Amino acid sequence: MPRLGLGTFKIRGEDATRSTLDALRSGCRHIDTASCYRNEEEVRLGIKIWRSEAAADADGREGNEANDDDVFITSKLAPNEMGETRVHAALDGVYERLGRGIRSSPGEPRVPPLDLALVHWPGMARTPPDSPANRTARAETWRALEDALAARTVRAIGVSNYTRTHLLEMRDYARVIPAVNQVEFHPRCQQRELRRTCEALGVGIVAYSPLGCGELLKDPRVSRAAELLAEASGDTAVTPARALIAWSLRQTGIVASIVKSSNGDRVAHNVGREGYKRAAALAEASGTAVDAAFRELDGMDDGTHFCWDPTVVR
16 A cells, blocks of 8 residues: 555545546555545546556556556445445445456456455444444444455455444454554544554554644644754755655554645645655654654644544444
8 A cells, every 4th residue: 555645535526537637647656535525436537547648658668558556546435335235235336436346257357456445434324323233334344345355356444433442343243354444643633542552453544634634734833843844854845734744654553644635736745756755754754853843743632633533433
């Protein structure tokens, strides 16, 4: 799994195709979508256009043509797709919209599996958050994902927005440990107890909203940290966004970060190949000034969720 990915939440229609294409053109190879984002077909189109461009650019040079396996795709099952009666049809819909995981007929080109399928939310739609039906739905949905993994229509399975309690209960019904738990993660929501639980269970964490839904870009503490990192590294392109991304990459247990943007320049800056290399270099840097900058961000944790809070779901 590439360590930086493009998030596509609330990006629809032509904007979703364009953002996907901008990300791929800039060197990003990880696209995050979901059934409830209603943009999987547009993401697929962006990948198709990029592949066509790459093939034309290769101009017959061996080894330069892009293929489907070059792009890591994550999708998620929505709360209204959970439960034994819904989940298999929901997975088939994801496969069809993304062009992944579909079983090829004899003689047809191989279709690669979906790279990562997640349970999007621990609660089922139209169900009270304290209802025991949520636990039943989680178990049934997870078993369906295990079946998909066994059938090789997906390469890996995981969860999203699961709390420590949700993860620990999986010991009662899961045959396969989740590869990842995708959760909100940024300096004001550092999820320390959850990270310890994931580490103990062998579950990687994928950070979403590492920029705090954009709110942290206006925080003076983040601006100060970015200035300190720019001075220490000599990299004048250290923006608050890059400082936050570098901070997330630096954290123990974070296997990837998902950054949303629909602006072409910001997509390249935040998740493109060059942007990733610079953020990774900052994350790996050391020294008094660098440590002081990251301590500024470390000290911001106050448990703030800018997105939905899964602790309400039983």
